[in-house]
Amino acid sequence: MPGAFVRSTIEREGERGAAWLAGLPELVAELMNGWGCRTDGEVMHGGVGIIVPVQRSTGGPAVLKVSFPHPGNVHEPDAFAAWDGRGAVRLFERDDDRFAMLLERARASTLAEVEDGDEVVAVAGRINRRLAIPAPPGLPRLRDQAGVWKEQLRKDAVELPHTMPPRAVDAAVMTVDELGRTQPDILVHGDLHARNILRADREAWLAVDPKGCVGDPAYDGGTLLKSRALALLEAGDLRKSVHRALDVFAEAAELDRERVRRWAQFHAVQAAFWGRRHGFRVARSGPWLDRINEFADHLAELLIGPARP
Numbered sequence: 001m002p003g004a005f006v007r008s009t010i011e012r013e014g015e016r017g018a019a020w021l022a023g024l025p026e027l028v029a030e031l032m033n034g035w036g037c038r039t040d041g042e043v044m045h046g047g048v049g050i051i052v053p054v055q056r057s058t059g060g061p062a063v064l065k066v067s068f069p070h071p072g073n074v075h076e077p078d079a080f081a082a083w084d085g086r087g088a089v090r091l092f093e094r095d096d097d098r099f100a101m102l103l104e105r106a107r108a109s110t111l112a113e114v115e116d117g118d119e120v121v122a123v124a125g126r127i128n129r130r131l132a133i134p135a136p137p138g139l140p141r142l143r144d145q146a147g148v149w150k151e152q153l154r155k156d157a158v159e160l161p162h163t164m165p166p167r168a169v170d171a172a173v174m175t176v177d178e179l180g181r182t183q184p185d186i187l188v189h190g191d192l193h194a195r196n197i198l199r200a201d202r203e204a205w206l207a208v209d210p211k212g213c214v215g216d217p218a219y220d221g222g223t224l225l226k227s228r229a230l231a232l233l234e235a236g237d238l239r240k241s242v243h244r245a246l247d248v249f250a251e252a253a254e255l256d257r258e259r260v261r262r263w264a265q266f267h268a269v270q271a272a273f274w275g276r277r278h279g280f281r282v283a284r285s286g287p288w289l290d291r292i293n294e295f296a297d298h299l300a301e302l303l304i305g306p307a308r309p
């Protein structure tokens with residue numbers, strides 16, 4: 001088991017994490033046996049799951065993904081099943097009780113390795129469009145979170161120190177009210193970022209690691225833009241690069257640019273507060289976190305409409 005994965009799981013989940021890790025080698029062996037697979041490479045991991053490259057006895061490479069049993073990981077196989085390989089890796093087998101899936105194997109490199117920022121955003125936009133299909137029944141609806149989002153925004157605005165003007169928080173609340181409460185029945189990836197888009201052969205790029213929710217496909221434009229924050233931070237003219245990213249994403253995703261901007265603004269405000277409460281994976285505390293938080297404030301303000309610079 002990768003050491004970093006063991007440490008982060010125990011840090012996050014405590015005793016339950018340790019117990020799950022202890023049983024994981026046996027669990028993996030059982031699943032491999034049941035699905036007729038043998039290992040074929042080094043074990044990889046993400047934030048919450050391990051990925052074992054395997055060969056199937058029926059022929060062909062695949063990966064076994066086993067996630068920590070967490071409510072956030074329940075609907076991943078439903079999303080893969082609905083896409084049936086269009087824009088995302090194929091689902092070969094699932095064992096929902098054990099949070100396990102056998103998936104089509106993509107290549108080892110991710111979209112995060114691509115240097116050209118326009119290319120990253122355009123690829124993500126095209127994937128977003130491809131994944132926007134009618135949602136299967138039973139998945140959580142983003143619109144059901146609107147009330148909680150709004151309440152949390154209001155609470156955070158008074159409880160947490162930040163440098164956003166009040167109209168930045170107001171704009172996010174308005175987005176929740178105007179876009180959040182009625183959303184279409186479209187399948188949304190829910191965690192669209194460059195490390196969750198892998199190079200492949202069947203299609204040039206394939207998505208992995210969906211949360212699988214239902215709502216406005218423009219929502220994930222905000223997810224993507226938020227994940228580009230550090231790249232944007234390094235860009236010279238922030239306003240220009242942010243608006244450029246919106247242009248490129250909206251065009252590639254065939255979405256209304258204004259909707260993408262509004263969701264991105266909402267995500268930026270949420271991130272500004274999240275950073276103050278919890279920190280980020282790249283910085284839990286200290287001056288680097290302060291800088292990211294201030295940047296999120298800035299982004300939240302900059303993304304307030306009207307859109308054009």
Ligand SMILES: Nc1ncnc2c1ncn2[C@@H]1O[C@H](COP(=O)(O)OP(=O)(O)O)[C@@H](O)[C@H]1O
Nearest residue numbers: 044045046047048049051089104105106208209
């Ligand atoms: N189908 C796949 N083919 C090849 N590599 C994969 C596949 N799925 C995941 N990976 C690799 O494992 C990493 C973590 O997988 P991911 O599903 O994103 O896990 P997590 O939910 O823990 O973030 C990915 O970034 C990728 O490098």
Ligand SMILES: [Mg+2]
Nearest residue numbers: 046047196209
């Ligand atoms: Mg991931």
